[in-house]
Amino acid sequence: MTSLDQRKTKLTFTTASTIRHRAVVIEAAPYYAVVRLKGKRTRYVVPWDAIHDLGARLKVEADRREKQAARKAKKAGKYAG
Numbered sequence: 001m002t003s004l005d006q007r008k009t010k011l012t013f014t015t016a017s018t019i020r021h022r023a024v025v026i027e028a029a030p031y032y033a034v035v036r037l038k039g040k041r042t043r044y045v046v047p048w049d050a051i052h053d054l055g056a057r058l059k060v061e062a063d064r065r066e067k068q069a070a071r072k073a074k075k076a077g078k079y080a081g
Contacts (some may be wrong), residue, residue, distance in 0.1 A: 014038065 011028040027034040
C-alpha cells in the first residue's frame with residue numbers, strides 16, 4: 001500500500017459556508033487540515049483523527065437525542081416509528 005507523505009501540489013477547498021461573512025478555506029495535508037477564514041491570516045491546524053473523533057462524538061449525541069425523543073413520544077402515546 002502506498003502512503004502519501006509529501007504532496008507536490010497544494011490541495012485547497014473553499015467552502016460555501018460562511019463565518020462572519022467570510023468563506024471557510026481548508027488546506028489538506030497528509031496528517032492534518034489547516035482551517036482559516038478567507039482574507040484572514042489566522043490558521044488553525046487540526047489533525048485528521050481529531051476531526052474523525054468529533055464527527056463520531058456528534059453522531060453518538062444525535063443518536064442519543066433521537067432515541068430520547070422516541071421514548072418521550074412513546075410515553076406520550078405518539079409513537080412515530
